[in-house]
Amino acid sequence: MDQSILELIWDMGYGEYGNSFKVLNPSGSQKWSFTGYGCVAGDPDYPPCLYLQSQAVMSTDGILYVGSSDGNLKAINPDGTLKWVSPVGSSTPVVSLDGTIYVSNGDTLSAVNPDGSLKDAYATGHSLNTPTILAPDGTLYVVSNEKSTSRLFAFNTYSKGPALSSWPMYQHDAQHTGRLTIPGDLNGDGKVDCTDLTIVKAAWGKRAGQAGFNPAADVNGDKVIDIRDLSFVSRKLPLASQC
Ligand SMILES: [Ca+2]
Ligand SMILES: [Ca+2]
Numbered sequence: 240m241d242q243s244i245l246e247l248i249w250d251m252g253y254g255e256y257g258n259s260f261k262v263l264n265p266s267g268s269q270k271w272s273f274t275g276y277g278c279v280a281g282d283p284d285y286p287p288c289l290y291l292q293s294q295a296v297m298s299t300d301g302i303l304y305v306g307s308s309d310g311n312l313k314a315i316n317p318d319g320t321l322k323w324v325s326p327v328g329s330s331t332p333v334v335s336l337d338g339t340i341y342v343s344n345g346d347t348l349s350a351v352n353p354d355g356s357l358k359d360a361y362a363t364g365h366s367l368n369t370p371t372i373l374a375p376d377g378t379l380y381v382v383s384n385e386k387s388t389s390r391l392f393a394f395n396t397y398s399k400g401p402a403l404s405s406w407p408m409y410q411h412d413a414q415h416t417g418r419l420t421i422p423g424d425l426n427g428d429g430k431v432d433c434t435d436l437t438i439v440k441a442a443w444g445k446r447a448g449q450a451g452f453n454p455a456a457d458v459n460g461d462k463v464i465d466i467r468d469l470s471f472v473s474r475k476l477p478l479a480s481q482c
Contacts, residue, residue: 423475
């Protein structure tokens with residue numbers, strides 16, 4: 240898996256329809272284009288053109304999830320091949336740290352396993368089809384898009400926050416900052432190196448609330464700085480790094 244390439248996930252913009260899905264190299268050249276979208280030449284109406292209908296989001300292991308105009312959620316492998324298709328909806332999903340994908344469709348919020356099977360579903364009785372947002376504490380938020388009175392729904396989940404990827408949900412994070420982050424880059428200097436590893440070591444063993452706890456070093460958000468954080472940053476180091 241070429242994770243470094245997929246850090247540059249293309250933000251297509253919610254509601255801005257497109258008929259191709261491209262992933263670019265850091266130089267701007269095209270890495271691959273997903274061929275599951277578009278129209279039949281000369282006959283754009285039959286069969287119907289298939290277009291992207293959501294922002295794409297990315298799991299910790301580089302799987303891309305994007306909604307398409309036929310109401311399906313598509314999972315695309317890091318090499319651009321189709322992984323699975325699930326009829327759970329085409330709104331912008333969110334992918335969590337444990338790999339569960341949440342997506343709204345009609346009045347229903349669905350939780351989907353990483354293999355595409357349905358994990359759980361909840362019918363709100365209100366029209367959704369809006370981006371699903373997952374806060375770091377695992378609370379899931381979705382807004383109904385009714386004309387008269389929109390409602391905000393909050394759900395408890397077993398997920399421990401969003402995936403540790405550069406783009407796990409609509410507008411990147413619960414604050415909608417839209418900032419592209421490089422997983423493992425704790426000091427925000429645009430690269431993962433020994434300095435980032437040092438940041439984890441400096442807060443080693445500290446828990447939230449204790450002196451010396453550094454939220455930036457708690458990459459998995461479990462409120463303790465431990466081997467999970469260290470191994471995550473270590474895996475993101477360039478090959479042959481010696482720290
Ligand atoms: Ca860094
Ligand atoms: Ca941690």
